[in-house]
Amino acid sequence: MENSGEKRYGNNDEGKGKIAVVGSGLMGRGIGQVFASAGFPVTLIDLNQQVLDSALRQISANLNTMENSGLLAESKEVVLSRISTTPDLAEGVKSTSFVIEAVFENVDAKKEVFRKVERATDRSTIIATNTTAIPIRTLASVTTRPERVIGSHFWNPPHLVSAVEVTRGEKTSSDTVDKTVSILRKVGKKPAVVNRDVPGQIGIRILYAMIREATSLVESGTASAEDVDNIVKEALGTRLEILGPLELADLSGIDLVENVANILYKSLDSSTNPQRLVKRMVNSGELGVKTGKGFYDWKDGRNAQETIRERDAHLIKILKEQHSDADA
Numbered sequence: 001m002e003n004s005g006e007k008r009y010g011n012n013d014e015g016k017g018k019i020a021v022v023g024s025g026l027m028g029r030g031i032g033q034v035f036a037s038a039g040f041p042v043t044l045i046d047l048n049q050q051v052l053d054s055a056l057r058q059i060s061a062n063l064n065t066m067e068n069s070g071l072l073a074e075s076k077e078v079v080l081s082r083i084s085t086t087p088d089l090a091e092g093v094k095s096t097s098f099v100i101e102a103v104f105e106n107v108d109a110k111k112e113v114f115r116k117v118e119r120a121t122d123r124s125t126i127i128a129t130n131t132t133a134i135p136i137r138t139l140a141s142v143t144t145r146p147e148r149v150i151g152s153h154f155w156n157p158p159h160l161v162s163a164v165e166v167t168r169g170e171k172t173s174s175d176t177v178d179k180t181v182s183i184l185r186k187v188g189k190k191p192a193v194v195n196r197d198v199p200g201q202i203g204i205r206i207l208y209a210m211i212r213e214a215t216s217l218v219e220s221g222t223a224s225a226e227d228v229d230n231i232v233k234e235a236l237g238t239r240l241e242i243l244g245p246l247e248l249a250d251l252s253g254i255d256l257v258e259n260v261a262n263i264l265y266k267s268l269d270s271s272t273n274p275q276r277l278v279k280r281m282v283n284s285g286e287l288g289v290k291t292g293k294g295f296y297d298w299k300d301g302r303n304a305q306e307t308i309r310e311r312d313a314h315l316i317k318i319l320k321e322q323h324s325d326a327d328a
């Protein structure tokens, strides 16, 4: 198995040019951590110094966890010394060969960042976006170098998930794809190339197909949110860690897949807009963890911090297994 993560690459600084990350929120700070942990000098950019200071505190805490889990080859201080911060975008992206944009999921905000990055960098600089659903061509269209624009969709938390989708825009050059795949491998990620510029790449499309169906099952009273989640976790999740849906299809037999699909597809939810239940929840402020209530009660019932701790502990366990496989 290909290695994933910070240990193997952490102490080799050869051939590693400066990386800039524009937008140092939840994703940007984690992406910066990944590159710094792999030996790259990183500049984190955001709108103000307070956000950048909070990014550094978060990275420092994450590095403590990585160190305690035996997943960091160098001291935390060495990794942190590779990270600089600035609210000045033009200054921050100067002399970089690879810039990753991770600002809000808003077309206008991202277009503005792309224009500024283009003005402040060489023509050869690759501008990658962490967008979840905005087409790459939309962002590439505001630059004069669409061949150097590409999607690099990290998953949350970026320092614990190895998968990254690399999405080719209509005009992205093969050289840009190759260089992006290569740099992601250098930082221990497992890039998957998405050859068509489709919203949601691979993983988000599949996740939202699942969220749409799960919501429909709850909205129609077929099952409770808890039972839907439990079946997905227990019946699907435990197997999906080692077998993807197409491997599962092959194991079942494609003739069986055809027979089931003939009966089932007609009854699956095919809404082309968010369902009424989702609209009702949004209108009544049931936004999930951030307001204390969504499909679950997060105020008096479940504890979000504890849930995130459990998730991260599980992801660290997987990373450690991947490291020991790679070292074997």
Ligand SMILES: NC(=O)c1ccc[n+]([C@@H]2O[C@H](COP(=O)([O-])OP(=O)(O)OC[C@H]3O[C@@H](n4cnc5c(N)ncnc54)[C@H](O)[C@@H]3O)[C@@H](O)[C@H]2O)c1
Pocket (backbone or CB within 6 Å): 022, 023, 024, 025, 026, 027, 028, 045, 046, 047, 051, 089, 102, 103, 104, 105, 106, 109, 113, 130, 131, 132, 133, 153, 154, 155, 156
């Ligand atoms: N949150 C997730 O789980 C997740 C997962 C994968 C991809 N993404 C994608 O990653 C991107 C970032 O998401 P996030 O969750 O980190 O958002 P976030 O809100 O946590 O962070 C965005 C940051 O961008 C900064 N910013 C906004 N405009 C800026 C500008 N002009 N210059 C510099 N900084 C600017 C903000 O101050 C903020 O700190 C989005 O495109 C999102 O769709 C998010």
